[in-house]
Amino acid sequence: MKREEIIEGFVFLGELMSELGDMKSVESIQSKIEVNEYNELINTINKQKGLNGWFVKENVCNSLKALGSQLTFENVTNWTNAYAFETNPKKVALIMAGNIPLVGFHDFLCVLLSGNIAVCKLSSDDKTLLPALAAQLIKKCPGLAERIIFTLGQIGKVDAVIATGSDNSLKFFEEYFGKYPHVFRRNRSSIAVLTGKESKEELIELGHDFFDYFGLGCRNVSHVFLPEDFEINRIFEAIVGYSDIVNHHKYANNYDYNKAVYLLNKIPLLDNNFVLFRENESLFSPLAMIHYQRYASLSDVHDFIETNKDSIQAIVGHGYIPFGKAQCPMLNDYADGIDTMAFLNSLS
Numbered sequence: 001m002k003r004e005e006i007i008e009g010f011v012f013l014g015e016l017m018s019e020l021g022d023m024k025s026v027e028s029i030q031s032k033i034e035v036n037e038y039n040e041l042i043n044t045i046n047k048q049k050g051l052n053g054w055f056v057k058e059n060v061c062n063s064l065k066a067l068g069s070q071l072t073f074e075n076v077t078n079w080t081n082a083y084a085f086e087t088n089p090k091k092v093a094l095i096m097a098g099n100i101p102l103v104g105f106h107d108f109l110c111v112l113l114s115g116n117i118a119v120c121k122l123s124s125d126d127k128t129l130l131p132a133l134a135a136q137l138i139k140k141c142p143g144l145a146e147r148i149i150f151t152l153g154q155i156g157k158v159d160a161v162i163a164t165g166s167d168n169s170l171k172f173f174e175e176y177f178g179k180y181p182h183v184f185r186r187n188r189s190s191i192a193v194l195t196g197k198e199s200k201e202e203l204i205e206l207g208h209d210f211f212d213y214f215g216l217g218c219r220n221v222s223h224v225f226l227p228e229d230f231e232i233n234r235i236f237e238a239i240v241g242y243s244d245i246v247n248h249h250k251y252a253n254n255y256d257y258n259k260a261v262y263l264l265n266k267i268p269l270l271d272n273n274f275v276l277f278r279e280n281e282s283l284f285s286p287l288a289m290i291h292y293q294r295y296a297s298l299s300d301v302h303d304f305i306e307t308n309k310d311s312i313q314a315i316v317g318h319g320y321i322p323f324g325k326a327q328c329p330m331l332n333d334y335a336d337g338i339d340t341m342a343f344l345n346s347l348s
Contacts (some may be wrong), residue, residue: 001143003085006112007076009141014071019051021065023057034137044132045288048101052125053250055101059213061240063101066328074091076113079331081224083341084294086115090347093177094118094157098125100213105130106331107162109224113345117147122154160347162340183343185336187282188218190326193301193317196227203238205324209316210275211242211329214251215287218313218335219326222285224292225301232292236272246274283308 008179016031020042026035034148045064048055070076092111096104106121108130111118120130131150161177173184192206197332209221226232238262247251260270270277276289281304285291295301305312313335314326334340 001115001141001147003080003113003115005141005143006010007073007080009137009195010076010109010113011073013121013133014068015139016041017064017068017071019068020059021068023061037136041132043110044128051128052098054099054214054216055126056248062327066263067102067105069328070331076325077333080113080341082201083114084345084348085113086344086348088348089115089117089247090159090344091117091119091157092344092347093121093158093161093163093180094123095122095155095161095165095173095177096126096253097164098123098127098217099218101126102129102133103217104164106329106335107136107164109331110145110340110344111162112147114341116347117149117343119149119151119155119158121151124152125177127152146292154345160344162343164280164325164335181343181347183336183338185338187284188313188336189222190219190314190316191223191225191283191305191312192221192323193225193298193320194227194230195298195318197232197318198323200234200238202323204234204241205295205322206316207239207242208324209326210239210290211245214248217327219329221326222291223283224290224293225304226292228294228296230294232270235277238269239271243272243274251288254286255319258286260291269300283311292296308335 006043016033017030019031023042026038031143045060048060049057094104094107094111096197103126108118108120122130125254136147138148155243158180160181162183165173165269167187170184170186173182190209191210212220215222230323237321255274255276259269259271262276262278264267267278277292279293280291281293282291306313314321316323316326
């Protein structure tokens with residue numbers, strides 16, 4: 001297969017994902033797809049919450065739109081031009097997480113656009129979305145049928161492994177797949193750095209970085225740096241529009257549990273009835289809680305970033321990722337800062 005063919009297939013898929021993300025009616029879609037197939041994809045989206053309580057329709061659609069918007073011909077071509085294309089395809093196992101919808105899509109994209117074979121071990125929490133989209137990709141680009149393998153069980157013989165999971169999973173990855181060329185990803189989270197010069201609109205956008213996907217992604221902000229004189233009520237006033245999140249029972253259970261535990265232990269909290277703020281230096285915070293830390297000098301922030309660089313996925317703020325865009329990575333925003341395409345090229 002030629003890379004140009006695969007690019008055309010993903011450009012088509014990007015258009016389709018954007019239309020699905022907007023939940024467009026069959027009559028208004030531009031992608032060349034049969035009516036019954038489009039309706040089946042809509043049905044797949046609607047079923048996600050029943051399969052995984054965190055995968056509400058809004059979050060599935062947000063993921064589809066964020067990913068689909070990147071798959072333009074110009075974006076994909078400019079990105080892949082810097083890398084070689086494998087003429088002797090290698091089997092690359094992709095062990096996918098299931099914390100947010102389609103979280104493994106970028107690895108899937110990289111493996112195929114590098115000319116290799118994607119052996120996808122799906123998470124039981126996200127096992128239907130990617131296969132449904134891949135079926136449309138294969139229909140557009142039939143040559144990919146032999147380069148896409150899905151499994152919920154054993155992965156069989158492979159040449160390399162890209163695995164994403166928790167710190168505990170890392171031990172398993174090392175034991176079973178350490179003998180292969182690999183990329184192993186572990187727990188990470190993201191931070192925001194405020195200077196006090198943020199507009200109300202920017203602080204409203206920060207709410208997306210907190211709450212998109214219920215805060216379950218490694219690109220969600222779990223820790224905020226504030227100047228010593230920053231009035232934290234500015235954040236509470238800006239994020240009040242996200243209060244409906246507490247109406248989701250799984251999120252509410254976490255909020256109620258953490259609130260009860262910390263109050264019983266007489267640990268000071270700030271509470272606005274849908275998220276908890278705790279002054280704490282730890283990067284990782286429990287779900288439904290944001291840690292905040294005050295600083296006297298930005299050099300203190302830079303020291304924290306350097307010390308925790310292996311656990312930080314993204315940084316939001318002036319001079320960093322714009323507010324509200326933490327969950328909208330570009331094609332070359334590689335997880336854990338590891339260039340996946342360069343790794344795949346190294347397998348040749």
